[in-house]
Amino acid sequence: MGHFIIRRLVSSILALLLIITFTFILVHMVPGGPFASEKQLPDSVMRNLEEKFHLNDPLWLQYVKYLGQVVKGDLGPSYKYENRTVNEFIRHGFPVSATLGALAVAIALVVGITLGIIAALRQNRWQDYLAMVIATIGFSAPSFIVASLLMFLFAYKIKIFPTAMWGTPAHAVLPSLALATLPTAFISRLIRANMIEVLQQDYIKTARSKGLSERVIIYKHALKNAILPVVTYLGPLIASIFTGSFVIEKIFAIPGIGRDFVIAITNRDYGLILGLTIFYAVFLMAMNLIVDLSYSLIDPRIKLTRGEG
Amino acid sequence: MELTRELLQPLDKSGTEAEAVGKPRTTYWQDVRRNFRQNKLAMFGLVVIIVLLAMAITGPYLSGHTYDEQNYQMANKPPSSEYWFGTDALGRDLFTRVWYGARISLAVGVLTACMVFLIGVLYGGISGYFGGKVDEVMMRVVEILSSIPFLLWVILLMVVMEPGLKTIFIALGAVYWLNMARLVRGQVLSLKEQEYVLAARVLGASPFRILIRHIIPNTMGPIIVAMTLMIPEAIFTEAWLSFLGLGVSAPMASWGSLASDGVGAISAYPWQLFFPAIFICLTMLAFNFVGDGLRDALDPRARR
Numbered sequence: 001m002g003h004f005i006i007r008r009l010v011s012s013i014l015a016l017l018l019i020i021t022f023t024f025i026l027v028h029m030v031p032g033g034p035f036a037s038e039k040q041l042p043d044s045v046m047r048n049l050e051e052k053f054h055l056n057d058p059l060w061l062q063y064v065k066y067l068g069q070v071v072k073g074d075l076g077p078s079y080k081y082e083n084r085t086v087n088e089f090i091r092h093g094f095p096v097s098a099t100l101g102a103l104a105v106a107i108a109l110v111v112g113i114t115l116g117i118i119a120a121l122r123q124n125r126w127q128d129y130l131a132m133v134i135a136t137i138g139f140s141a142p143s144f145i146v147a148s149l150l151m152f153l154f155a156y157k158i159k160i161f162p163t164a165m166w167g168t169p170a171h172a173v174l175p176s177l178a179l180a181t182l183p184t185a186f187i188s189r190l191i192r193a194n195m196i197e198v199l200q201q202d203y204i205k206t207a208r209s210k211g212l213s214e215r216v217i218i219y220k221h222a223l224k225n226a227i228l229p230v231v232t233y234l235g236p237l238i239a240s241i242f243t244g245s246f247v248i249e250k251i252f253a254i255p256g257i258g259r260d261f262v263i264a265i266t267n268r269d270y271g272l273i274l275g276l277t278i279f280y281a282v283f284l285m286a287m288n289l290i291v292d293l294s295y296s297l298i299d300p301r302i303k304l305t306r307g308e309g
Numbered sequence: 310m311e312l313t314r315e316l317l318q319p320l321d322k323s324g325t326e327a328e329a330v331g332k333p334r335t336t337y338w339q340d341v342r343r344n345f346r347q348n349k350l351a352m353f354g355l356v357v358i359i360v361l362l363a364m365a366i367t368g369p370y371l372s373g374h375t376y377d378e379q380n381y382q383m384a385n386k387p388p389s390s391e392y393w394f395g396t397d398a399l400g401r402d403l404f405t406r407v408w409y410g411a412r413i414s415l416a417v418g419v420l421t422a423c424m425v426f427l428i429g430v431l432y433g434g435i436s437g438y439f440g441g442k443v444d445e446v447m448m449r450v451v452e453i454l455s456s457i458p459f460l461l462w463v464i465l466l467m468v469v470m471e472p473g474l475k476t477i478f479i480a481l482g483a484v485y486w487l488n489m490a491r492l493v494r495g496q497v498l499s500l501k502e503q504e505y506v507l508a509a510r511v512l513g514a515s516p517f518r519i520l521i522r523h524i525i526p527n528t529m530g531p532i533i534v535a536m537t538l539m540i541p542e543a544i545f546t547e548a549w550l551s552f553l554g555l556g557v558s559a560p561m562a563s564w565g566s567l568a569s570d571g572v573g574a575i576s577a578y579p580w581q582l583f584f585p586a587i588f589i590c591l592t593m594l595a596f597n598f599v600g601d602g603l604r605d606a607l608d609p610r611a612r613r
Contacts, residue, residue, distance in 0.1 A: 011449070015456040026469040140593035142545060142565075144552045145586045148572045156576045243460045247552055251572065265468055266554055273468060277461050284458045 075275030086275030097256030103176035108183035116191025138185030147178035194226035344606035351602020357595035368408025377560035418540035424482035429489025437497030496528035530607040537600035
């Protein structure tokens with residue numbers, strides 16, 4: 001166990017170093033440099049900019065300086081917005097994004113597990129087909145299409161939710177639903193398949209023959225085992241929430257870091273892209289690590305040993 | 310009793326075949342094909358894919374408009390007999406653009422899957438076949454790379470490289486091969502100890518030949534399934550990139566870029582989102598049905 005944690009930590013740190021290095025090289029490889037689009041700037045301003053961002057230093061020196069900053073937790077300045085650092089963007093945007101993400105995870109888990117159980121218990125009946133049709137649609141529609149359809153229906157046609165922006169709980173309904181669609185579909189399929197398999201196992205027969213009520217069997221005995229694979233899916237789930245958040249925050253004009261990232265891409269604001277990428281990478285890798293380690297706590301049958309990573 | 314010739318007649322053989330145990334021998338792939346054909350959803354998916362492919366080839370020539378022909382008088386027109394799917398903000402015919410976009414989207418899916426296949430099979434095959442230190446190092450590299458959130462990679466590559474189709478292939482191929490390499494390695498590990506591999510080695514076949522001629526063909530089942538499921542995923546990712554403004558650039562179009570253009574106009578001109586969105590969903594469904602069907606057909610345990 002201890003060995004496993006250390007190995008995972010080492011490979012995470014290596015991966016992080018790889019990301020920082022590659023992103024740095026990529027961003028500095030850009031033809032014309034990060035300020036290429038501002039050709040109308042006077043030479044003196046350009047010189048000031050280059051001075052401020054150390055762009056005149058040799059590349060390796062810039063890299064060392066940047067690495068030193070990152071280790072200290074300073075993700076550097078934005079190249080487009082004067083006087084704003086990446087850290088400030090994160091401080092403003094992350095609470096918003098995290099709220100939205102947590103809501104979406106909660107919806108996905110509750111709705112996904114419920115749909116999955118219903119489908120498994122009513123296998124090959126209309127409840128099953130309905131649940132799986134919902135899941136299949138959620139599975140096959142890109143989130144930006146789901147988001148705009150929700151917006152079209154519930155903000156333009158039936159005006160019950162605001163179309164965009166952030167602030168009141170009503171603002172959060174449509175975006176978190178849109179963000180939860182894909183993971184909900186995935187979880188419900190996963191739960192259905194596992195539930196069907198678990199319900200055929202011997203210990204369920206034993207429970208039945210003991211005369212336990214159907215409710216106890218399903219919730220206390222079957223669900224406990226059927227839910228395990230969902231835990232393994234939590235890592236990818238969080239990742240899909242964050243990629244979804246780029247799109248959803250852009251559509252609903254939500255001031256989170258997802259929207260900042262998209263705007264940074266459109267503006268070719270390399271400072272912000274670099275900083276946010278590193279932030280996202282650290283966040284997601286930490287999440288994955290926690291999820292991986294929690295398997296063994298939840299399911300004592302899983303032994304984390306050397307060998308298969 | 311005297312034996313006469315009449316008593317020594319040959320038996321009538323017509324009835325004996327019915328007593329034979331078993332049925333006509335079917336090869337593995339015949340079996341797979343039959344099982345696949347019995348899967349209605351999978352067959353439906355296959356038909357949809359064939360229709361989409363046929364339309365992607367012929368569609369852009371059917372309406373008499375080209376994909377980049379602009380006509381400002383006819384901008385944002387709803388579907389009509391002249392413009393079957395309506396027109397976009399620049400008065401371009403959406404029917405032609407949707408099928409032109411189908412070419413790009415399907416090409417992204419298929420070519421990405423092919424690229425992933427090549428890299429993954431080579432990398433995973435070598436790692437699994439040689440084992441030991443080679444395997445240890447190669448798999449450690451995969452482990453480190455796969456702990457990087459891969460869509461960040463795609464975004465960064467797309468931001469930095471020149472926009473265009475080639476970049477999309479490279480970016481998607483560069484991140485999706487990891488799972489394929491893992492899959493192939495696992496398969497090769499379990500196959501390389503089999504007697505027929507030993508026999509080939511005894512006969513003096515080179516490792517490369519053993520890998521390509523003997524081991525890989527036997528791992529094709531799971532690989533084909535993975536490739537089939539890779540295609541919709543690549544199309545999905547391309548749509549997502551297009552929405553972020555990193556996809557193919559105008560006047561070229563993919564389903565993703567058409568849909569993301571449509572998103573902005575949804576309240577006024579919903580058909581501009583509707584048509585590309587329908588075809589993205591249909592393609593996703595079709596490939597997923599075929600992939601699931603193939604997986605069931607290839608797995609003898611899944612048969613009922």
